[in-house]
Amino acid sequence: MGGASSARGGGDSPSGSAMTTIGDLPEDVLVELLSLLPARDLLRTCRLVCTQWRYVVDLATLWKRKCQRDGFYCQSLDRSVSDWKVFYMLCHLKKNLIKNPCAEENFKHWRIVENGGDKWKIEDLPGAHGKHMPDTRVHKYFVTSYQRCFKSQLITLSKEGYCDELMDEKRPEITVKDWYSARSDCGCIYELTVKLLSKDNAPLEEFHPEPVIIEQWSDAKWREISHTFQNYPKGVRHIYFEHGGKDTQFWAGWYGIRVTNSSITIGPQTSS
Numbered sequence: 001m002g003g004a005s006s007a008r009g010g011g012d013s014p015s016g017s018a019m020t021t022i023g024d025l026p027e028d029v030l031v032e033l034l035s036l037l038p039a040r041d042l043l044r045t046c047r048l049v050c051t052q053w054r055y056v057v058d059l060a061t062l063w064k065r066k067c068q069r070d071g072f073y074c075q076s077l078d079r080s081v082s083d084w085k086v087f088y089m090l091c092h093l094k095k096n097l098i099k100n101p102c103a104e105e106n107f108k109h110w111r112i113v114e115n116g117g118d119k120w121k122i123e124d125l126p127g128a129h130g131k132h133m134p135d136t137r138v139h140k141y142f143v144t145s146y147q148r149c150f151k152s153q154l155i156t157l158s159k160e161g162y163c164d165e166l167m168d169e170k171r172p173e174i175t176v177k178d179w180y181s182a183r184s185d186c187g188c189i190y191e192l193t194v195k196l197l198s199k200d201n202a203p204l205e206e207f208h209p210e211p212v213i214i215e216q217w218s219d220a221k222w223r224e225i226s227h228t229f230q231n232y233p234k235g236v237r238h239i240y241f242e243h244g245g246k247d248t249q250f251w252a253g254w255y256g257i258r259v260t261n262s263s264i265t266i267g268p269q270t271s272s
Contacts, residue, residue: 023052030056035065039092060084067091081268083170090172090267093162097155097264098241103140109153113242116147121254129183131220135261141181144188144256150244155264157237162266167236172267174229174236176207178243179261184220186255187248189213192225194264197238205232214257216249228269239264 022030034046034056047057056062063084067073072091081087099109103122112120121143126132133141142151157167166172180190190212196205207227241264245257 023050027056031059031062031065035062035069039066039089058085063088086166086170086172087268089166090170093160094265094267095160097160097239097266098153098262101262102138102260103142107151110151111153113150113152114148114244116149117145117246117256118253119145120149120151121145123254123258125260127183127258129185129220130181130258131222133179133222133261138179138261141258141260143254143258144244144246145254146247146250146252146256148244148246149256150191150242152240152242155239155241157239157266164237168234171230171232171234171236173269174232174239175226175263175265175269176228176241177224177226177261177263178259179222179224180212180243180245181220181222181258182214182218183255183258184218185216186251187214187216187218188255188257189245189248190257190259191243191245193240193242194227195240196229196232196236197240198235199237201238201240204236205229211245213248 022033025033030053034042034053037046042057042062047054060083064073067084067088070088070092072088077087100107106122107120122140123143125139125141127141127143158164174196176192176194178192182188192207192209194207195203198204207229209225209227212225241262243259243262247256249255
């Protein structure tokens with residue numbers, strides 16, 4: 001008699017190679033899949049699933065891949081980035097912390113500290129005896145009068161997504177930029193003060209350069225002032241920004257310093 005024969009599907013074999021769970025995927029494939037998820041889900045959910053997923057979520061290759069996906073990566077960073085997870089989080093959070101920097105919302109978000117002479121005013125670029133900004137997206141500026149005019153913003157870092165641990169352990173770079181200009185027909189003075197403050201608003205570090213004095217009959221060009229805080233003390237919870245000035249001719253109206261496009265950013269300086 002012919003011997004009876006039977007066939008089994010590969011999935012029924014104890015030694016079959018079919019994958020049954022996502023945990024059977026090779027590490028590089030799992031990295032690729034998980035890198036598609038938002039960082040919040042990776043840290044708050046995926047990392048808690050099992051030991052293997054926690055290991056993969058903590059891999060530098062996963063966060064480097066996320067940087068590549070989101071446009072934060074360039075090859076020159078390979079030697080300088082020591083923690084790709086922190087680098088990604090800082091790039092993801094990065095934005096201008098100064099609100100209404102270009103006067104598009106009148107004086108909203110600004111606190112008027114001093115309002116001398118004929119007070120602060122907003123004008124359209126280029127303005128009388130002025131020039132356009134290098135950044136053509138900027139259309140307005142704030143202008144001072146013949147007595148001191150200053151305005152400020154106080155930034156609370158926790159409200160912007162920067163937790164205490166991140167600021168204290170990593171102390172990422174804090175970069176401040178401001179643009180100022182004068183009318184060509186009138187001299188003026190520009191001043192800037194930026195302070196890193198503790199929880200109780202005690203100053204921990206300060207940038208307060210010498211006042212800039214612009215003589216009458218200047219070229220009226222817009223100029224940028226910039227400063228980066230590095231290796232500052234632990235405990236930074238707020239950033240205080242204040243700028244302003246006045247004219248030097250004591251002319252009624254708005255002949256003083258012009259300011260716009262202010263910015264404060266936290267994190268690495270990238271080309272993206």
